[in-house]
Amino acid sequence: MEPILDNHMHLDPEHGRGVEAVEEFSRLGGTHLLVVNKPSWHLGALPESGDDFEHVFETTLDAVAAATEVLEGRAWPVLGVHPGLVSQLVDDGRTPAEAGEIMRAGLDLASEYVANGRALALKSGRPHYEVSDEVWDASNAVLDHALSLGAEHDCVVQLHTEASEDLTDVTERGEEYGLPAHRVVKHYAGGRLRGPTPSVISRKDELERAAEADEPFLMETDFIDDPDRPGAVLGPKTVPRRVRWLREEGYEAAIRTAHVQTPERVYGIDTVATLDD
Numbered sequence: 001m002e003p004i005l006d007n008h009m010h011l012d013p014e015h016g017r018g019v020e021a022v023e024e025f026s027r028l029g030g031t032h033l034l035v036v037n038k039p040s041w042h043l044g045a046l047p048e049s050g051d052d053f054e055h056v057f058e059t060t061l062d063a064v065a066a067a068t069e070v071l072e073g074r075a076w077p078v079l080g081v082h083p084g085l086v087s088q089l090v091d092d093g094r095t096p097a098e099a100g101e102i103m104r105a106g107l108d109l110a111s112e113y114v115a116n117g118r119a120l121a122l123k124s125g126r127p128h129y130e131v132s133d134e135v136w137d138a139s140n141a142v143l144d145h146a147l148s149l150g151a152e153h154d155c156v157v158q159l160h161t162e163a164s165e166d167l168t169d170v171t172e173r174g175e176e177y178g179l180p181a182h183r184v185v186k187h188y189a190g191g192r193l194r195g196p197t198p199s200v201i202s203r204k205d206e207l208e209r210a211a212e213a214d215e216p217f218l219m220e221t222d223f224i225d226d227p228d229r230p231g232a233v234l235g236p237k238t239v240p241r242r243v244r245w246l247r248e249e250g251y252e253a254a255i256r257t258a259h260v261q262t263p264e265r266v267y268g269i270d271t272v273a274t275l276d277d
Contacts (some may be wrong), residue, residue, distance in 0.1 A: 002031075003260055004032065004239060005033070006034070009220070009225075010225050011063035013059065015226075017271075019066040022070045025237065030239060030240045031072045033153060034075070036080075039173070047108070050105030053109050061077055063167075078122070078156075079114070080124050082125075083139055084124070086139050086142070088115050089103075097138055120155070120156070121185075122155060123157070128162045135171070143159075157179065157185070158199070160188070163190070185199050187202065189206075191211075197216055197266050198217045202219050207246060210254065211251040217254075219258045221239055243259070
């Protein structure tokens, strides 16, 4: 068996399929997962302080433990604050600055999980939709805080941002804090990207572009585990199926890049050794 890693999947044991989705992924040959906490407003009331993220993070850790029981390899948690929370909080009456303060507090709590070994990486970013200048500035301040925490705790920061093939502005800011560019990962990336390591959404056209580029990349589904949107964004079977397709197309080296070499380089995880865990 060879490792097959989905770099960005959500699991919702309270409202969604939870471990059933992992079982589906595993049956198709999937072995490893990075499980990212769902947006906090999907798992409870809007936060008023950093402590209000604890339920979201603990729910994710429970889902990761259940997933690891199913997988031939294992799962790891990625914890943080979805950048869309700024709009939720502003619509609820907070100023952008107040929203940013709550979000930075959530990231502080997430970084404690990284520091004590309970989480692998942080999640942050900035809105991928039009916002006011005040919200944009507050969001970039949150992102800067995440990058500084990534440097402080020597961990990856996964980004949820606008679509772009050039995010060197973000990695340059990360490098100012001491976070290497390759340890910034762009979630839902296309097949070509300057700056962060791309976590390529597993559509054939984008995967082919990534494979042809012969650069480090990861694969993901961004499965959101929402019962109202089954299979969105891509279903849990997709990464194993796309690995099979890449092999049929002759991209054997790209498979090893995405599922062995890049996870080791970026996260420091050994997907081959952990098949034996």
